Amino acid sequence: MTTITASNFARTTPAPAAATPAFTVDPYDPDVIARRTADAKRAETTADPLPNDLIGKPAPSYFRSYDQLKTALYEMEAKYPGLVEVRDIGDTAEKIAGTADRDILALVLTNKAMTGDKPSTLNVGGIHAREIANPELLMTFANQLLAGHGTNADATMLLDTREVVLVPMLNPDGHAVVEKGFLGERGGNTMQRKNTDAGEPALGTDLNRNFEYKWGGPGASASPRSETYRGPSAASAPETKAIQQFAIANKPDFFIDWHSYSKLNMYPWGDSREKTPHHAAFQALAQKFTSFNGYSPIQAIDLYATTGTTDDTIYAKNGKASMAIETGSSFHQSDQEFAKTLQENLPILSYTAKIADSPFERVFGPDVSSVTVDPTTRQLTATLSDLNNGKQAIAGAEVVLDPNAAPGTGMALTAADGTFDKFDEAVTGAASALPGLDPNAGDGTLVYVRGRDVAGNWGPLTAQWLTGPAKAAANSVSDAATSAAGVS
Numbered sequence: 001m002t003t004i005t006a007s008n009f010a011r012t013t014p015a016p017a018a019a020t021p022a023f024t025v026d027p028y029d030p031d032v033i034a035r036r037t038a039d040a041k042r043a044e045t046t047a048d049p050l051p052n053d054l055i056g057k058p059a060p061s062y063f064r065s066y067d068q069l070k071t072a073l074y075e076m077e078a079k080y081p082g083l084v085e086v087r088d089i090g091d092t093a094e095k096i097a098g099t100a101d102r103d104i105l106a107l108v109l110t111n112k113a114m115t116g117d118k119p120s121t122l123n124v125g126g127i128h129a130r131e132i133a134n135p136e137l138l139m140t141f142a143n144q145l146l147a148g149h150g151t152n153a154d155a156t157m158l159l160d161t162r163e164v165v166l167v168p169m170l171n172p173d174g175h176a177v178v179e180k181g182f183l184g185e186r187g188g189n190t191m192q193r194k195n196t197d198a199g200e201p202a203l204g205t206d207l208n209r210n211f212e213y214k215w216g217g218p219g220a221s222a223s224p225r226s227e228t229y230r231g232p233s234a235a236s237a238p239e240t241k242a243i244q245q246f247a248i249a250n251k252p253d254f255f256i257d258w259h260s261y262s263k264l265n266m267y268p269w270g271d272s273r274e275k276t277p278h279h280a281a282f283q284a285l286a287q288k289f290t291s292f293n294g295y296s297p298i299q300a301i302d303l304y305a306t307t308g309t310t311d312d313t314i315y316a317k318n319g320k321a322s323m324a325i326e327t328g329s330s331f332h333q334s335d336q337e338f339a340k341t342l343q344e345n346l347p348i349l350s351y352t353a354k355i356a357d358s359p360f361e362r363v364f365g366p367d368v369s370s371v372t373v374d375p376t377t378r379q380l381t382a383t384l385s386d387l388n389n390g391k392q393a394i395a396g397a398e399v400v401l402d403p404n405a406a407p408g409t410g411m412a413l414t415a416a417d418g419t420f421d422k423f424d425e426a427v428t429g430a431a432s433a434l435p436g437l438d439p440n441a442g443d444g445t446l447v448y449v450r451g452r453d454v455a456g457n458w459g460p461l462t463a464q465w466l467t468g469p470a471k472a473a474a475n476s477v478s479d480a481a482t483s484a485a486g487v488s
């Protein structure tokens with residue numbers, strides 16, 4: 001097992017303004033979308049042996065067992081007691097049956113010293129056991145965020161002002177079957193998708209057909225042998241019940257269910273072509289994700305009709321942002337492919353936390369990057385871009401000392417070229433003139449920059465340390481994510 005660390009957090013050169021990376025294939029090409037949806041359909045439903053290139057044996061080095069992951073979660077809590085709480089949100093089917101001792105564990109990340117009502121995100125991985133990369137994607141994000149607190153400006157902002165909840169492995173019983181498969185043990189199967197609540201893994205429930213919304217409808221089977229078996233009743237599986245109850249009780253502002261594979265960014269509905277009341281925003285969110293990962297943005301129904309799924313149910317219940325992402329191009333991503341999955345998707349985890357105060361609006365607002373504050377003069381400069389947020393002209397920018405201040409209440413920044421008229425603009429202002437700023441404020445003080453476009457859409461805040469050239473080096477979780485994946 002490889003321990004994944006956040007060794008690359010202290011990036012010295014901030015990344016340029018969000019520009020669409022050059023993807024090897026065009027995620028909007030209808031042929032590409034057709035191929036990916038066909039892949040996904042096959043990946044979602046197959047129980048047949050897959051071609052050898054899709055089955056990685058032995059396990060890739062990032063892979064770890066449920067027990068190893070559980071240990072890592074509690075080690076994280078012990079290392080960062082002020083930032084981490086491991087919460088047991090329910091027992092697995094086998095624990096209830098008395099045949100194993102596995103809990104469904106949620107990692108709650110937030111700076112406990114900063115109280116108040118914090119916007120939240122909920123990310124779930126491993127609902128399908130054989131999709132082994134996503135638990136480690138979420139663990140990598142957790143490690144980076146925690147390692148960045150106090151040094152990385154955006155990581156600090158996110159932990160101070162957000163509650164980031166990760167359930168890296170929702171299906172530990174199914175994962176145990178995969179573990180045995182990699183070890184070549186009796187009863188093992190590296191292709192296990194479902195949970196094991198019927199005692200025999202082959203008769204388990206497809207947790208992602210067992211949720212309440214439209215349970216029992218198309219795209220889910222009534223046959224226990226099927227890979228898409230919906231279960232005997234809605235939320236019959238304890239794993240389903242646990243996360244559904246948790247999501248309804250906590251109403252996360254952004255929910256993502258992470259799957260593999262086929263490179264798709266999906267939004268509700270999955271059972272109907274009907275548009276949700278948030279259709280335009282969901283489309284914008286999926287396309288925004290595409291700017292990070294190059295996956296194709298689709299309404300989930302474009303795959304095939306599904307019912308009883310996580311994201312539809314949580315959207316139907318809460319009315320808040322709720323999506324599903326299919327990472328990579330295999331169930332058992334190689335270490336090389338996993339590194340790419342990190343590079344493509346870590347920025348989405350931080351972005352969704354950034355915009356969690358109002359996802360359906362922030363997604364249309366500009367991104368801020370390359371914030372610098374001169375340690376001597378305290379002149380602030382930043383770059384704004386609306387390129388991947390509707391491509392409208394920037395109309396204004398501001399800097400605030402309080403990350404909870406309402407948009408429009410901060411100190412205005414000016415366009416470096418004198419006029420706001422383009423979708424990307426450099427901005428500048430005297431941070432020393434910030435109302436309420438202690439003139440002696442030094443290391444540890446954050447300032448936050450955001451911009452708005454001509455349509456009046458305010459984007460999310462980006463943070464930077466007020467002083468200290470050493471600290472000014474690291475300002476973006478996304479930068480670090482890119483760096484961690486070995487890309488400069």
Ligand SMILES: [Zn+2]
Nearest residue numbers: 128131259260
């Ligand atoms: Zn899946």
